[in-house]
Amino acid sequence: MTATQSADVKAQRLSSADYADNFSDIHPPLTPHEALVEADRCYFCYDAPCMTACPTSIDIPMFIRKIQAGNPVGAAKTIFDQNILGGMCARVCPTETLCEEVCVREVAEGKPVKIGLLQRYATDTFMEREQPHPFTRAAATGKKIAVVGAGPAGLSCAHRLASLGHDVTIYEAREKAGGLNEYGIAAYKTTNDFAQDEVGFILEVGGIAIETGKALGRDITLDQLPQDFDAVFLGLGLPGVNALGLEGESAAGVIDAVDFIGVLRQAEDLSLLEVGRRIVVIGGGMTAIDAAVQSKLLGAEEVTIAYRRGQEHMNASLYEQELAQTHGVVIRHWLAPRSLHVTDGAVSAITLEKTALDAAGKLSGTGELVTLEADQVFKAIGQTPDSGPLAGSVELDKGRIRVSDDRRTSHPKIWAGGDCVAGGEDLTVVSVEDGKIAAQSIHKALMA
Amino acid sequence: MADLSTNFIGIKSPNPFWLASAPPTDKAYNVERAFEAGWGGVVWKTLGEAGPPVVNVNGPRYGAIWGPDRRLLGLNNIELITDRDLEVNLREIAEVKRRWPDRAMVVSIMVPCEEQSWKAILPRVEDTGADGIELNFGCPHGMSERGMGAAVGQVPEYIQMVAEWCKHYSKMPVIVKLTPNITDIRYPARAAKAGGADAVSLINTISSIVSVDLDNFAPVPTIDGKGSHGGYCGPAVKPIALNMVAEIARDGETRGLPISGIGGVQTWRDAAEFIALGCGTVQVCTAAMTYGFKIVQEMTQGLSDWMDEKGYATIADFQGRAVPNVTDWQYLNLNYITKARIDQDLCIKCGRCHIACEDTSHQAITSMVDGVRHFEVMDDECVGCNLCVNVCPVDDCITMVEMTVGSDPRTGKPIDPRYANWTTHPNNPMAKEAAE
Ligand SMILES: Cc1cc2nc3c(=O)[nH]c(=O)nc-3n(C[C@H](O)[C@H](O)[C@H](O)COP(=O)(O)OP(=O)(O)OC[C@H]3O[C@@H](n4cnc5c(N)ncnc54)[C@H](O)[C@@H]3O)c2cc1C
Numbered sequence: 001m002t003a004t005q006s007a008d009v010k011a012q013r014l015s016s017a018d019y020a021d022n023f024s025d026i027h028p029p030l031t032p033h034e035a036l037v038e039a040d041r042c043y044f045c046y047d048a049p050c051m052t053a054c055p056t057s058i059d060i061p062m063f064i065r066k067i068q069a070g071n072p073v074g075a076a077k078t079i080f081d082q083n084i085l086g087g088m089c090a091r092v093c094p095t096e097t098l099c100e101e102v103c104v105r106e107v108a109e110g111k112p113v114k115i116g117l118l119q120r121y122a123t124d125t126f127m128e129r130e131q132p133h134p135f136t137r138a139a140a141t142g143k144k145i146a147v148v149g150a151g152p153a154g155l156s157c158a159h160r161l162a163s164l165g166h167d168v169t170i171y172e173a174r175e176k177a178g179g180l181n182e183y184g185i186a187a188y189k190t191t192n193d194f195a196q197d198e199v200g201f202i203l204e205v206g207g208i209a210i211e212t213g214k215a216l217g218r219d220i221t222l223d224q225l226p227q228d229f230d231a232v233f234l235g236l237g238l239p240g241v242n243a244l245g246l247e248g249e250s251a252a253g254v255i256d257a258v259d260f261i262g263v264l265r266q267a268e269d270l271s272l273l274e275v276g277r278r279i280v281v282i283g284g285g286m287t288a289i290d291a292a293v294q295s296k297l298l299g300a301e302e303v304t305i306a307y308r309r310g311q312e313h314m315n316a317s318l319y320e321q322e323l324a325q326t327h328g329v330v331i332r333h334w335l336a337p338r339s340l341h342v343t344d345g346a347v348s349a350i351t352l353e354k355t356a357l358d359a360a361g362k363l364s365g366t367g368e369l370v371t372l373e374a375d376q377v378f379k380a381i382g383q384t385p386d387s388g389p390l391a392g393s394v395e396l397d398k399g400r401i402r403v404s405d406d407r408r409t410s411h412p413k414i415w416a417g418g419d420c421v422a423g424g425e426d427l428t429v430v431s432v433e434d435g436k437i438a439a440q441s442i443h444k445a446l447m448a
Numbered sequence: 449m450a451d452l453s454t455n456f457i458g459i460k461s462p463n464p465f466w467l468a469s470a471p472p473t474d475k476a477y478n479v480e481r482a483f484e485a486g487w488g489g490v491v492w493k494t495l496g497e498a499g500p501p502v503v504n505v506n507g508p509r510y511g512a513i514w515g516p517d518r519r520l521l522g523l524n525n526i527e528l529i530t531d532r533d534l535e536v537n538l539r540e541i542a543e544v545k546r547r548w549p550d551r552a553m554v555v556s557i558m559v560p561c562e563e564q565s566w567k568a569i570l571p572r573v574e575d576t577g578a579d580g581i582e583l584n585f586g587c588p589h590g591m592s593e594r595g596m597g598a599a600v601g602q603v604p605e606y607i608q609m610v611a612e613w614c615k616h617y618s619k620m621p622v623i624v625k626l627t628p629n630i631t632d633i634r635y636p637a638r639a640a641k642a643g644g645a646d647a648v649s650l651i652n653t654i655s656s657i658v659s660v661d662l663d664n665f666a667p668v669p670t671i672d673g674k675g676s677h678g679g680y681c682g683p684a685v686k687p688i689a690l691n692m693v694a695e696i697a698r699d700g701e702t703r704g705l706p707i708s709g710i711g712g713v714q715t716w717r718d719a720a721e722f723i724a725l726g727c728g729t730v731q732v733c734t735a736a737m738t739y740g741f742k743i744v745q746e747m748t749q750g751l752s753d754w755m756d757e758k759g760y761a762t763i764a765d766f767q768g769r770a771v772p773n774v775t776d777w778q779y780l781n782l783n784y785i786t787k788a789r790i791d792q793d794l795c796i797k798c799g800r801c802h803i804a805c806e807d808t809s810h811q812a813i814t815s816m817v818d819g820v821r822h823f824e825v826m827d828d829e830c831v832g833c834n835l836c837v838n839v840c841p842v843d844d845c846i847t848m849v850e851m852t853v854g855s856d857p858r859t860g861k862p863i864d865p866r867y868a869n870w871t872t873h874p875n876n877p878m879a880k881e882a883a884e
Pocket residue numbers: 092093094148149150151152153154171172173174177178179180181184185186189214215216217235236237238239258261286287290383389417418419420425426427428429431
């Protein structure tokens with residue numbers, strides 16, 4: 001894009017101290033004292049509801065009790081047993097809709113045990129104390145497995161397979177492993193290069209080789225992999241993004257929110273990142289919230305999220321919505337994008353139409369238009385799967401890979417999990433569980 | 449407003465809350481502050497003989513156990529009697545008593561078990577104007593190695609002998625402070641009474657090792673790599689103290705002997721319980737050492753509010769009311785049947801009652817009903833043991849309800865309204881023998 005930007009988009013809107021401050025941990029870690037006080041609140045429930053709500057079934061009462069008993073390292077082992085990315089999940093899980101939502105103390109007093117923060121306390125302590133890796137590999141099985149994609153699903157699958165004694169090769173298209181942990185999660189949720197530290201921690205188990213810069217469909221194919229390996233796991237995520245389908249979408253300043261975040265996450269110096277003065281984010285999910293909040297933190301003055309349905313329909317949890325609002329983001333509901341205004345090759349405003357549900361419950365425009373001035377428009381209306389690299393090898397379901405309960409695809413040697421499969425929830429923790437289930441299924445199939 | 453004033457063996461105080469003989473009462477500065485805060489009386493930190501005072505360790509003297517949120521539940525100490533000069537203590541006692549004439553000033557004494565030693569110190573104490581003396585026969589550490597404290601308190605004959613000396617050489621009321629480090633508390637209490645003591649106070653601290661430091665493998669508190677047993681007090685010891693008080697209150701030989709109750713008093717309710725078991729005053733140490741002197745205001749106001757609510761005008765109105773209800777197991781009514789009841793509106797579904805009953809008791813609480821998490825008592829299995837009540841984190845969520853009609857679904861036997869105990873139970877071999 002070479003168009004000159006008459007729009008107000010620039011870097012260094014803030015002082016360098018502000019950048020550091022704005023992008024530090026959004027939830028500071030618990031101090032040892034805070035962790036003990038919080039751990040004491042847990043009732044050690046029987047058949048604990050929190051544990052049932054955790055997609056990876058971490059034994060929450062047990063790990064909290066270990067913190068209580070002065071054994072945070074042991075607590076971390078309990079967590080890693082079920083979820084080797086327990087450190088990242090502690091930072092990014094929307095606990096308010098998972099474990100903490102059903103904690104009996106949430107139900108009773110509206111104040112859940114802070115499970116996420118305790119999980120972080122345990123896993124951080126483990127990693128800070130440089131403990132030996134919590135898993136020991138089983139005797140070598142001689143089986144070779146290819147994992148495509150080094151996101152949470154691929155890493156989790158690879159780790160479990162390696163622990164079970166298999167040899168794993170991960171093929172990753174990008175330069176770094178980690179998937180959206182590295183390129184997508186909001187910067188203030190995972191500070192200090194935690195994603196790469198965690199990848200390093202996972203690889204310590206041994207038996208996992210990562211080949212970065214290797215893309216399925218370009219450098220390797222789904223025809224060949226099953227011939228070279230005993231099994232294949234696909235953890236491709238959702239590489240595409242939905243388009244607005246409006247004229248002017250290629251103008252400067254109309255940006256994929258995920259790309260924006262990816263660039264932000266990789267930036268060496270946040271003060272050099274350009275950001276518009278007035279920003280409109282289109283969407284209602286976690287990505288929209290993260291893009292909005294982070295642009296605000298970069299110094300954007302007016303940030304508006306425009307969502308085409310009501311608050312109750314937003315994919316972002318109430319907690320996330322509040323987070324955006326406390327950062328000064330305005331969330332406007334019942335507004336659908338209709339046209340982009342382009343000045344000198346760059347976006348300058350967006351016109352949206354008010355929407356409503358008709359009697360039949362169908363969303364439609366009311367005809368009333370609203371125009372918001374914008375130096376940048378972020379598209380966050382959903383990521384999309386890419387079936388290209390699959391080359392018809394596995395059956396799909398609305399573009400995503402169809403899998404059984406144990407994450408088997410229609411191909412006998414191929415398993416899949418994470419965001420790329422149908423029916424999932426597009427959460428880090430769900431992807432971790434998918435990878436784990438697939439690994440166990442692969443192990444069973446190969447050792448039968 | 450209830451009248452909290454007490455007259456305990458002639459010693460008057462505006463309320464029954466006394467500070468026990470311990471660091472809070474070791475010098476005028478502390479005791480003045482305590483009186484300002486509202487304490488009814490003090491038992492001055494135990495005095496020793498004239499001459500060079502005892503010395504304390506110069507390292508840590510306390511250890512503790514904690515509950516959730518690091519709430520102190522039990523405190524252990526290896527401190528000795530006062531390490532200040534006798535003359536200084538006596539002077540301060542006299543001064544403080546003069547300034548606070550309405551407060552109880554009792555002086556704790558521990559000197560060697562020789563008539564001469566007691567004869568020497570008693571007039572000195574009497575000269576201070578103190579209201580009475582307490583004989584420390586309880587300290588379980590340090591002093592006992594020197595033949596004092598618990599070493600005397602564990603031999604009823606010595607107790608009687610020293611009590612006699614005290615009554616002989618002074619006109620002050622005499623309280624004998626008992627050690628719990630003994631098998632049957634009634635023997636030392638009887639000895640105190642036989643020696644002419646006016647009252648007993650109990651309990652002193654319990655011999656204890658509060659924890660072991662796992663880095664240097666030594667008891668806590670650790671002095672240069674070693675530790676010795678200490679004396680245990682605080683909320684954790686209250687049940688032991690209550691039982692010992694009750695034993696003395698209902699013993700045929702000591703019934704009616706005035707008691708000053710000590711051990712784990714933290715709130716007005718603890719005090720009310722001691723008084724209900726017959727105590728005329730209570731003494732407090734750990735609660736003050738944990739929270740400072742101000743807590744007495746919760747104690748006095750709480751006791752007063754409760755008495756108002758119940759219609760008790762004076763302490764005497766409820767003192768000892770629980771004594772007749774303390775009995776032996778064999779006299780408990782075996783026809784009294786209760787079942788646990790869970791208040792579903794209060795239940796937060798933690799499942800602790802279920803797993804406690806399921807794993808360790810009688811498998812009488814559901815965890816799932818029609819596929820839904822639901823905790824409910826099955827009367828046909830419930831033995832009425834009360835375990836679930838105690839493990840439930842929600843106050844009053846589970847209660848025990850008496851069955852008065854119909855039959856017990858567990859045994860199928862009809863409810864028998866008559867009282868029947870073990871002494872006449874058909875399964876009791878002794879009962880059969882008696883009948884034959
Ligand atoms: C902006 C944003 C914020 C989010 N925030 C949260 C959050 O706070 N909490 C939360 O729980 N979830 C969050 N999510 C969702 C979460 O990140 C995903 O659910 C999770 O990362 C999915 O894991 P995955 O392993 O399936 O895919 P990804 O993390 O997407 O990893 C897929 C990997 O496969 C690689 N790949 C793709 N195609 C190929 C190919 N052809 N050949 C080789 N490699 C390939 C990719 O480069 C990538 O590394 C967020 C998502 C986004 C977009």
